[in-house]
Amino acid sequence: MIEVIIIILVFLALVILLSPVTISFNSTRAGGKIDGFFSMGWIIFLFRYALKDRETDILVFGRKVARLQHKEKPPMYVEKEKHSGIKKPIPHPEDILSLSGPVLRLIKELIYAFKLKYLDIDIRFGLNDPAHTGIIMGILHSIFGYLRAGKNIRWTVDFTKPILEWDMKAKVAITPISILPPIVRFVTTRQVFRAGMRFIRD
DSSP: OOOHHHHHHHHHHHHHHSSOEHHHHHHHEETTEEEEEEEEETTTEEEEETTTTEEEEEETTTEEEEEEEEEOOOOOOOOOOOOOOOOOOOHHHHHHHHHHHHHHOOOOOOOOSSEEEEEEEEEEEOOSSSHHHHHHHHHHHHHHHHHHHHEEEEEOOSSOOOEEEEEEEEEEEEEGGGGGGHHHHTTTHHHHHHHHHHHHHO
């Protein structure tokens, strides 16, 4: 009986790790209003968040089973905590410097783990100062030229008034098991292990 349960758990774990997660984003901004949705599909589940209505729909086999509403919370004013005499551990500067390499490598590997399915971005922007608008335009040209994403990312510059409008569509997929090797490599590096032990001791 125990062997059967172990086999079932291993099978479920493999299904979870090998089943791709599809993430879609569709957003527009015009006239100061933002609309669109963000969705994440995995196996039989689909989570869809509507930006305008601030609602999340949960679908199973394509059928809606629940809807969650997210209301804006009023700002809370929290009184400053009195000094209790207990010092919180502060990361050592040498740990921050030594971790910069592993952290950047982790971010790079996680980005490469995502597979781009579709990308189409159209942006219209302008700032109060036309000179600043020109500077931003030059930066965008250099970045998107380096990424070779000119066909997928387009922008229109308005030098007459401040404006920000967009029409964005993107779809990426990732397999959960593909993010495990980068995380394991990060955790097992000497710099991360040393910084973690020092943080625990402090």
